[in-house]
Amino acid sequence: MKQYAVISDIHGNVTALKAVLQDIRQRGIDEILCLGDLVGKGPNSAEAVDICREACSVIIQGNWDENIVNEDIQLEEVLWHRSQLGETRLTFLKTLPFLYDFNIGETPVRLFHASQLGNRTRVFMNDSYEKHIAMFESTVFTGNHFIPKVVGYGDIHSVFMKNMRGKMLFNAGSVGNPLDINQSSYVILRENPSNNTEDFPDLSFIRVAYDIEEELRIAKRTGMPGFSEYQQELRTARYRGR
Numbered sequence: 001m002k003q004y005a006v007i008s009d010i011h012g013n014v015t016a017l018k019a020v021l022q023d024i025r026q027r028g029i030d031e032i033l034c035l036g037d038l039v040g041k042g043p044n045s046a047e048a049v050d051i052c053r054e055a056c057s058v059i060i061q062g063n064w065d066e067n068i069v070n071e072d073i074q075l076e077e078v079l080w081h082r083s084q085l086g087e088t089r090l091t092f093l094k095t096l097p098f099l100y101d102f103n104i105g106e107t108p109v110r111l112f113h114a115s116q117l118g119n120r121t122r123v124f125m126n127d128s129y130e131k132h133i134a135m136f137e138s139t140v141f142t143g144n145h146f147i148p149k150v151v152g153y154g155d156i157h158s159v160f161m162k163n164m165r166g167k168m169l170f171n172a173g174s175v176g177n178p179l180d181i182n183q184s185s186y187v188i189l190r191e192n193p194s195n196n197t198e199d200f201p202d203l204s205f206i207r208v209a210y211d212i213e214e215e216l217r218i219a220k221r222t223g224m225p226g227f228s229e230y231q232q233e234l235r236t237a238r239y240r241g242r
């Protein structure tokens, strides 16, 4: 049975990314699919892009990947991360796709970063049933008749899974900036061996502890803006330390 690892929201945290990739390698996974937000927040956006390009068969664009190439955004933090990347990586980020549709066995699966409405429309675990079920619609993709039974996304940095009356919605959490517990997360998807087409693919949530203090030493040395918020988030898994 083919096995997929779904990773998301690396945010320039290469210490966490390497720990997750090592874990994935040990499990003999066939393909790694990435839901975006490779860059920003953490100190090593360039290396995160290079490693993901090498390791992942699919990379979807996240809101940070989109913002970092948007010249209209001139915030100090964005400028710092943009300056690390160079033209080739920026061009690569600009051309990333918005979604990825594929099948696991007979099951149609759709992956995107934040929601069916775009990278900037955020959907939380506690949002309404209507908001969650709308993620299976193709409202902005006319001409695309693919109807997913499983939808996976990232963006909120917190894992969850929900049975939506015969459809499955899941969030892969975050590799580099988790906001539920302070360990990297990713998801493994496998074809369900039961041969019952009503069954979902087999899904496992994996948590990987990594060396947070080593990552913070690396980040501090770069003098990056937003270091104290980054430190709070990595240590406490609470957004901006709240």
Ligand SMILES: [Fe+2]
Pocket (backbone or CB within 6 Å): 009, 011, 037, 062, 064, 155, 156, 157
């Ligand atoms: Fe993110």
